[in-house]
Amino acid sequence: MKKRTSLKDIATRVGVSTALVSYVLNNQKEDRISKEVAARIKAVAKELNYRTNQIAKGLKTSKTFTIGLIVADISNSFSASLARIIEDEADKNGYTVLFGSSDENDIKLRKLAHEMINRGVDGLILAPTENAIELLLELKETEVPFVLLDRYFPQFRSSYVALDNFQAGYMATEHAIESGGKRIGMINFRSTHFHLEERTRGWLSALREHKIPGGKKQLRLVREHHLESEVQKTVNSLLSQQEPVDTLLLASNMIAIHALRYIIEKRLKVPKDIAIIVIDETEAFEFFYAPLTFIRQPLQEMGQTATRILLDNISHNKAVSQVNLSPELVVKKSSLHHYSSPLKR
Amino acid sequence: MKKRTSLKDIATRVGVSTALVSYVLNNQKEDRISKEVAARIKAVAKELNYRTNQIAKGLKTSKTFTIGLIVADISNSFSASLARIIEDEADKNGYTVLFGSSDENDIKLRKLAHEMINRGVDGLILAPTENAIELLLELKETEVPFVLLDRYFPQFRSSYVALDNFQAGYMATEHAIESGGKRIGMINFRSTHFHLEERTRGWLSALREHKIPGGKKQLRLVREHHLESEVQKTVNSLLSQQEPVDTLLLASNMIAIHALRYIIEKRLKVPKDIAIIVIDETEAFEFFYAPLTFIRQPLQEMGQTATRILLDNISHNKAVSQVNLSPELVVKKSSLHHYSSPLKR
């Protein structure tokens, strides 16, 4: 790379100190600097195509106007959409964003966070992995501003922006019941993630409140790393038990993708054989012959709020902000079997 | 943020110069430094939890181990998938990545590139916008290493990794013909992007070679910014003309998404009423009742190769590498009407 023009280049050219150049280019002490010199400096800066070296500036000011974003996997549409929203909101405020994917791996999350901090990010937005608390304690200890995205730990006080996941599970289940569902199974990840457990808790709570039998017996947990086979197995087990489930609540878009593949392969009829409701969405859902009913997360609000809280924290507002966003039920065909023909049951 | 431990902290603690600390922590001049001192330094570094300040190091060495990635829109699955692959490949080599979305806007692309360069990226991977050449000339002039991704300008010599788009258009069209297509329309973006024009050229060339009539009369161009309405209009016009098209070649996944929505809305039967082939893919295609035949881009290879070329360039290999990747035809149900019942025509 060629040497870029520096303050010094401008200073020598104009015959003035770098200090003065710095002041005028930053529009500081304007009242104390002669208009002629200022104009001259600006002209030369433009002529030499000067752009400030953020890295040198950052070293001096400990501010890089860069934030770090760590998601589970940037190639997942959920993460990618959030990334875009965060990018835009950051950009509005002059920030650029470093990104990384944790793959739900604690070690990797930690490594990414450190790499970003070493590169001087002003703060971090992150979707924490299951055992991220140790890292979060370290961030707190070293006073790195951060806000959790999509997930948080109830026992750990920090800023976060997440869906009200209990509500999401509850709403989805209540809708299933209102549509005539009698036996509502759920497939969730085998995980200690609070946000996932909350979805299960919401489901269970709605079942109980509406006195729907079954409960935890209709819950199946799958492992992230064997997703395809385990989703197949669990869908199958819920449908082939003595009293098969008539509705499937799927706790994430990835689970839904695999479930749909299996349902297509087995030529099951949705919603006739099985009704489906998903928490979270992805583009694919609308193209299935029975478009999927799902719980929409307000991504725009989630990404923007997280970014704003972080930027606020960076500018010395140390308040802890905890935001739980409301889920939205989007009703499509996949859940409407019972509702449209309640007499058949 | 708290002050992190610096080389100086370690130096004073051990009672040695920062230079020495720097040497041992970078494993330099190992033969010239006593093992005891080295061990002592390493121990203290560990104890104080030292991590090098990349920004200070970068200022001195002009190397930040950060690269910039500019795509069209990170929330598009094509960009997001590439981003993930590039992230992984960069990570393998100790690099972190800054990202940005150009929205196909020349001004924004330029702004993003400058912001990244100001932050000291070692190089850039970018999907250039239509009129990016001026920026590229500047990058060349200032010797910022870069490689173009997905697109390039035939009249501008630079490293790039892209699909062989002529071949993609040709393959798709030939498959349509072999499947019995007699009137094959194409919808592409109204754009001067070489990679898009090549897709059209491939389509046209296949039509000519197989003596299929129609040609450019069956080509429709849509604008990015009115995508939904223009796709609807053009699909409609191709199907309602005197001699309607029997096959639709769609030049991108975004065009396909809108076309599918319209086709579903109008209850057109695929492939009976209209066969469909798409260049590029997205998860949604497989869930349509007639899964879409598409041209797969080798994303893994594209992202990895681009990253490797860039890192190579960064480490002073100035060679220009131009890589055209082979498309792969993935045949599904949406294009098989003609083939499965050739006698009906």
Added chain:
DNA sequence: CTGAAAGCGCTTACAG
């Protein structure tokens, strides 16, 4: 074997 010194490109308190 080890250290003093200069310098990367900025900012900013201080002195004039």
Added chain:
DNA sequence: CTGAAAGCGCTTACAG
């Protein structure tokens, strides 16, 4: 109104 100087946290050629 303007400049000299120190310093952010590193690296590295040079001297001892």
